[in-house]
Amino acid sequence: MAFDQRLPAAFYADVQDGVRAALAAERVDALLTDSPEDVAYLTGFFHHPCERPVAAWIGVDGTTALLLPELEVEHARVQNTAAELVVYPEYPGVVPPFDALAGQVPRGRRVGHPGGMAVDRLAAVRAAFPGTEFVRTGVAERARLRKRPEEIALHREAGRITDAMLTAGRDLIEQAVAAGGELPSEAELAAHVTSFGSRTMYAEHDDVVVVSPLAGGLVYAAENSARPHGLPSARRLRPGDTFVLSLGCAVGGRFVEGERTFVLGEPSAEQRRYYEAVREAQAVGAASIRPGARCADANRTCLDVIRDAGLEGFLRHRQGHGIGLGMHEPPWLEDGDATVLEPGMVVSNEPGIYVTGHAGYRISDSMLVTDDAATPFTFYPRSLDDVVVPV
Secondary structure, eight states, X not given: OOEEOOOOHHHHXXXXXXXXXXXXXXXXXXXXXXXXXXXXXXXXXXXXXXXXXXXXXXXXXXXXXXXXXXXXXXXHHHTTOSSEXXXXXXXXXXXXXXXXXXXXXXXXXEEEEOTTSOHHHHHHHHHHSTTOEEEEOOHHHHHHHSOXXXXXXXXXXXXXXXXXXXXXXXXXXXXXXXXXXXXXXXXXXXXXXXXXXXXXXXXXXESOOOOSSSEEEEEEEGGGGGSTTOOOOSOBOOTTOEEEEEEEEEETTEEEEEEEEEEESSOOHHHHHHHHHHHHHHHXXXXXXXXXXXXXXXXXXXXXXXXXXXXGGGOOSOSEEEOSSSSSEEEEESTTOOOBOOTTOEEEEOOEEEETTTEEEEOBEEEEEOSSSEEXXXXXXXXXXXXXXXX
């Protein structure tokens, strides 16, 4: 039986009821959000955002509406969107889009909006709802922090495919080594694992939820990998290279990332030192992610391993970040985030070091906070012996 990526109507009903209760506690009459991730979370409607507004309205009075342009109506119906559709013809339109929404939903005295709503978009909303007070609220963001069982199942499947993508990337290199020909370039390797992840989903899943990116990631070697977000190039891998496969995919719109650093050939003493420092930091970091721990404390505990190894100068980023409908979302495993981790949160655990002119080293797993610890969604081996590719 194929894996179904769509969540049932009961999921969205429960989510909406929870948001209504949180709004009522804040004495806010409704939530209006144009965040694509919020819209997907609240209604099940996934779309490619553009200049045409798409926004969800959740009223404490029980109203649930989705504002969208005419060209998206069939798309929304095919997805069994859990909201009443409020349609406008086109953008910018003779009648502004949010006027259509204002004519269909009860006017609230106080309406919440997410902090990320653009200034111009918020101005258009206020113009459509004269006399309504619009206030910033984090209700949707907070609701998304703790993943529900149905979402965890999607993350788990994304983790399985991510591990398979890592294996597929290594397999391509080993096949090239065995053939005695040219090794793949970073760009060729990236295209291979991206195609593998997407093809796996379409072959094994029903009703694939298309988001961007559906599968893929960063693939880079040697000096290029010393830039944490360097992009794949035409450079071909060479014996002696350190190279990183920073991969992931989204199942039902829920992301997982899994990253491994590999060495092409027998590692040098320098490569061993750098790799083992990051591997130990990642192991300590995994243990630091547990319910009741502050994000800032987990981050410090993890990165102190690298500092204690005398490699602080090669640090470029925090331990990790939340992951869900967004590839990067709260909470943040960083010194400036005092959020307390709770069961159901999903975070990345990805310490790394970056040595300019040499290479970068990063190991990452997406972790589910459980009742007493945390468990990864990705299980590709992490020991140095397991990531050495013989040449």
